[in-house]
Amino acid sequence: MAKTKQNQTRSKSTFLKRHNNVVLLIGVSLLLVGFYGVFYSGQEDPWEMTDDGLLSYPEREELQYSIIDIDDSNSGYVVKTITYTSRESEVDSLLTIPATTGNNSGPVPSVVILPGAGVTKENEHSLSVLLADMGYASIVIDQRNLGAINVEHDIMVFRNGAEPEQFLMVYDALMASDVLRDQPEIDDSKVAMIGSSNGGRFAIIATSIDDSIAGVVGISTSGYDSDSLNREDVIDQAAYDFFISIDPDNYLGAISPRPFVMIHSLNDTIIPYDAALKTFEKADEPKSFGTVDGTSHGYTDAMYPHLESGLEEIFA
Numbered sequence: 001m002a003k004t005k006q007n008q009t010r011s012k013s014t015f016l017k018r019h020n021n022v023v024l025l026i027g028v029s030l031l032l033v034g035f036y037g038v039f040y041s042g043q044e045d046p047w048e049m050t051d052d053g054l055l056s057y058p059e060r061e062e063l064q065y066s067i068i069d070i071d072d073s074n075s076g077y078v079v080k081t082i083t084y085t086s087r088e089s090e091v092d093s094l095l096t097i098p099a100t101t102g103n104n105s106g107p108v109p110s111v112v113i114l115p116g117a118g119v120t121k122e123n124e125h126s127l128s129v130l131l132a133d134m135g136y137a138s139i140v141i142d143q144r145n146l147g148a149i150n151v152e153h154d155i156m157v158f159r160n161g162a163e164p165e166q167f168l169m170v171y172d173a174l175m176a177s178d179v180l181r182d183q184p185e186i187d188d189s190k191v192a193m194i195g196s197s198n199g200g201r202f203a204i205i206a207t208s209i210d211d212s213i214a215g216v217v218g219i220s221t222s223g224y225d226s227d228s229l230n231r232e233d234v235i236d237q238a239a240y241d242f243f244i245s246i247d248p249d250n251y252l253g254a255i256s257p258r259p260f261v262m263i264h265s266l267n268d269t270i271i272p273y274d275a276a277l278k279t280f281e282k283a284d285e286p287k288s289f290g291t292v293d294g295t296s297h298g299y300t301d302a303m304y305p306h307l308e309s310g311l312e313e314i315f316a
Helices: 012-020 022-030 125-134 151-159 165-181 198-209 237-245 248-254 273-282 301-314
Strands: 065-071 077-086 089-098 108-114 137-141 186-196 216-219 260-265 287-292
Touching: 077 125, 077 165, 089 125, 089 165, 108 125, 108 165, 108 198, 125 137, 125 301, 137 165, 151 165, 151 237, 165 186, 165 198, 186 198, 198 216, 198 248, 216 301, 248 273, 260 273, 260 301, 273 287, 287 301
Parallel strands: 108 137, 108 186, 186 216, 216 260, 260 287
Antiparallel strands: 065 077, 077 089, 089 137
16 A cells, blocks of 8 residues: 655645745755754765766665555556655655567556656656556656745755755665666666656766666756856855756766656746756757647647657667
């Protein structure tokens, strides 16, 4: 049985409002010296920071998961409810596998799906069904706190040498890819990432960290444009370092030569179209950008052609 999430009763609109204010909160934090001081410890951790100030996970823990339920009542796919361990936490997920894998068709490509803030795995399952129709398996997870982030708390944790929640969300995505590769129906050489909104940011970072991931699709997402910040104006150095470490813009260079795909609504009401374009322009080839008309935030049917062609390129 899936674990009850503490914050699941909050409305989606509340999550999106907080999500939309992330950059403002980071900016305020950068200009203030926190109560906890500006130093953070150099203790050994399972995560590392590169010389460029970026997140790295050189090793991951041994895979542990349990299959809670299997639903094979659908003609086109099988769904497994899986709980896996990630940094001493239990992450609930839905694994969807095309039914055709049982007909001697061989292992199939697969995708880790990271929903946006406030979106449950059940709410995002329709995307998994769509991918199954395309012939792809997928695992969609309930992100920690359903994707909600607390920037001030994460800065405090980072300053004190511990692992911020946003780092853990990236690690959860990496562990989800390990769950996929452990399934006999999956082609372990063809595992990609798809992330919507804030989930897209974690998908980009995870893909950059693990070069075995075949590529990434970011839907209705963008980076934070941290390179526009003048370092000389920063008072709180730890806050600045954390800002650099969670900006997906800074990870784009490590994705090439794997494909980088973005899909965005022209009048997205949550993450501006121009912000997405700015992130896309910073990425190296091969890359593609799909624009759809409308104000929708997150996947819509109009995005189907861009998603289909993007995954074909990734798994070519």
